[in-house]
Amino acid sequence: MRRILVVAVALSLVLAACTSKGGGGKGGGEGGKRPATVDGIATAAGTHKEKIDVGTPGHREYLLHIPAKVADGKWKDGKPADRPALVLALHGGLANMNKMESLTGFDRISDDKGFVVAYPDGFMTTWNAGSCCGAAKIGNIDDVGFLSKLIDKLTGAGLADPDRVFVTGFSNGAGMAYKLACEKPGKVAAIGVVEGSLVTKCDPDRPVSAMIFHGTADRSVPFNGGGNRDFNDKRPFPPVSQAVDFWRKLAKLPKPHEDVKALSGNTDCQGTGKGAQGVEVTFCKIQGGTHAWPSEASEMLWRFFDAHPRKG
Incomplete structure (x- = not known):
């Protein structure tokens, strides 16, 4: 015994x-190993469906893609030792976070380059981007507040670098990227706008870098302006040149004049060059391009984002 x-x-x-x-x-x-979650957010490699409390009834949802380079990299005190960049990708109207994930292909680029991607879900498939669009506008949904809290949650948890937060969007989501940069420029280093329009009051206290794609044959958001902003707002969209001029003048930059390498023959990109604090505006005109996400946009946007962290 x-x-x-x-x-x-x-x-x-x-x-x-x-x-x-x-x-x-x-x-x-x-011991420097990856925890299963950080502040309730899954940290394993792959795409996770997450939710966030925004102080209203219910919650908001988003997809979060963690690349293996982050999940399997070095961790310190339960956080990535080297905080990765964060790209917020905002879907177009009458779409959702899953559609944006498949549309852009950012997951593949994220896995290769090692940045984190969040795909937030709009309100009833729309974003309140100012005078557009649909249910989110009618309900006066605080999408700026939602996206700001999402950025704060991910950066506060150490899962993203606050100086390398980038926001891109398509159509209504592109307009939402503009609105976030207009109202919370301190949270955003650069924006990427694809087939969108600046249709909100905009008076930021600092400039942000911007890369703007627009097709010359877009009938939904016409290149030279026109169409209807919403089903109940017959005012025309402004021309894309108006948004380009707004952001470059805010940063005291010249008109785009420097050729920027594009990934397809029908895309003509020109940039302003970097000004104070490294801010730059690049405009990509897609000859014959329609209201669609260009196949080269995601690769080019990441290249632009990576070169434009927030400074100062």
Whole structure:
């Protein structure tokens, strides 16, 4: 009996030692290993459906893509040792976060380059981007507040670098990217606008870098202006040149004149060059382009974002 007791005690000590050694593994968050969650956010490689409380009834949802380079990289105190960049990708009207994920292909670029991507969901498939669009506008939804809280949550949890937060969007989502930069420029280093329009009051206290794509044959948001802003707002969209001029003048930049390498022959991109604090505006005109996400846009946007972190 005594021998059995001694063996049992010895075995328990061995097991305790093994448990202590393994406790820092993935899910433990100790010893430089990745925890299973940070502030309730999943950290494993892949795409996770998450939700966030925005102080209103219910909650808002988003998809979060964590690349293996972050999940399997070095962690310190339960956070990535080197905080990655964050790209917020905002879907167009009558779409959703899943559609934006598949439309842009940002997951593949994220896995290659090591940045985090968040795909927020709008309100009833729309964003309140000012005088557009649909349910979100009619309900006066505080989408700026939602996106600001999402940025704060991800940067506060150490899952993203606050100086490398970039926002891009398509159509209604592009207009929302403009609105976020207009009202919260301190949270955004650069924006990427694809087939969108600046249809909100805009008086930011600092400039942001911007890359703007627009097709010359877009009938939904016409290149030279026109159409209807919303089903209940017959005012025309302003021409894309108006938004380009707004952001470059805000940063005291010249008209775009420097050729920027594009990834397809029908895309003509010109930039202003970098001004104060590294801010730059690049305009890409897509000859014959319609109201669609260009195949080259995601690669070019990441290249632009990576070169324009927030300074000062």
